[in-house]
Amino acid sequence: MAWCPGSARSAERVRARAANKTKRKRMPKVIAMAGKGGTGKTTLSALLLNYMLHENLTPILAVDADANANLNELLDMDVSLTLGEIRRDLKGDIPAHITRDQFMEMKVHQALIEASGFDLLVMGQPDGPGCYCAANQHLAMTMDKLADNYRYILVDNEAGMEHLSRMNLRTIDKLLVISDPSARGILTAKRIAELTEPLKIEIREKYLIVNRTPDPMPAELLAKIQEATESADLPLAGVLASSDQLIRQELSGSSYLSLPQDAPVIRQAYEIFSKIFQQAA
Numbered sequence: 057m058a059w060c061p062g063s064a065r066s067a068e069r070v071r072a073r074a075a076n077k078t079k080r081k082r083m084p085k086v087i088a089m090a091g092k093g094g095t096g097k098t099t100l101s102a103l104l105l106n107y108m109l110h111e112n113l114t115p116i117l118a119v120d121a122d123a124n125a126n127l128n129e130l131l132d133m134d135v136s137l138t139l140g141e142i143r144r145d146l147k148g149d150i151p152a153h154i155t156r157d158q159f160m161e162m163k164v165h166q167a168l169i170e171a172s173g174f175d176l177l178v179m180g181q182p183d184g185p186g187c188y189c190a191a192n193q194h195l196a197m198t199m200d201k202l203a204d205n206y207r208y209i210l211v212d213n214e215a216g217m218e219h220l221s222r223m224n225l226r227t228i229d230k231l232l233v234i235s236d237p238s239a240r241g242i243l244t245a246k247r248i249a250e251l252t253e254p255l256k257i258e259i260r261e262k263y264l265i266v267n268r269t270p271d272p273m274p275a276e277l278l279a280k281i282q283e284a285t286e287s288a289d290l291p292l293a294g295v296l297a298s299s300d301q302l303i304r305q306e307l308s309g310s311s312y313l314s315l316p317q318d319a320p321v322i323r324q325a326y327e328i329f330s331k332i333f334q335q336a337a
């Protein structure tokens with residue numbers, strides 16, 4: 057029978073579609089860091105997490121996608137199991153009474169480090185030679201399922217972008233490219249942002265954050281940064297000054313989540329992030 061608008065049957069369809077829509081889960085928004093080694097990706101990930109928790113942009117899955125994981129150190133959290141280790145375990149014998157998928161799911165839940173408002177997951181070492189592709193497929197499926205539990209996924213990357221494709225991410229809602237305060241650094245940041253193109257990941261928004269700027273900021277440097285960002289077609293979200301307080305916090309081993317709200321570095325970071333989140337979150 058043809059579909060006839062206005063009929064009882066069409067009303068039924070509309071109701072069914074609406075019910076389906078509410079049943080369908082909203083996809084989490086993905087925020088990922090990029091930038092040359094040592095520019096401040098992990099520092100800004102920890103500060104962003106601080107901001108998002110403060111603004112109740114939760115629940116968040118924070119993913120440390122650096123082979124030399126250290127986001128956990130800035131958050132003062134201990135890591136006991138990484139996804140790299142789980143993949144390795146999956147190559148060996150698994151208990152007889154469960155499937156590989158169930159095993160993977162169980163292990164990934166063991167690897168989640170739970171905290172208030174967010175969980176942390178550490179990717180660990182990438183595959184060595186003789187990669188067992190099925191393990192990666194199991195992992196990708198488990199990650200997809202896990203992602204449904206969160207409103208945001210925050211990925212701290214290493215300089216390379218390989219982890220992004222390993223995580224089975226198809227979209228990045230906000231890519232934050234971190235640069236040192238020099239025109240050359242900004243051009244490098246632009247090139248790094250372009251490295252995402254062959255990965256076939258859709259990047260919805262890209263922003264540049266220039267880190268470790270002198271305090272106070274010389275007007276000439278700000279003008280140079282603005283000029284470089286305009287020509288790089290990478291909008292500037294803001295600059296974060298070099299902060300002794302961050303260095304002291306890192307040395308003391310205290311979490312960046314416990315930095316006082318009135319600390320200049322927190323105020324500056326919040327200003328940058330609020331600009332980024334003003335775009336429909």
Ligand SMILES: Nc1ncnc2c1ncn2[C@@H]1O[C@H](COP(=O)(O)OP(=O)(O)OP(=O)(O)O)[C@@H](O)[C@H]1O
Pocket residue numbers: 091092093094095096097098099100122213214215267268269296297298299300302303306
């Ligand atoms: N605004 C800042 N003020 C002071 N120190 C900073 C600032 N940003 C980063 N640092 C310091 O610079 C060093 C490198 O920062 P970070 O580890 O965040 O960089 P990264 O981009 O994550 O490095 P990698 O590429 O190795 O992962 C750290 O010791 C960090 O404490």
Ligand SMILES: [Mg+2]
Pocket residue numbers: 097098099122212213214
């Ligand atoms: Mg890092």
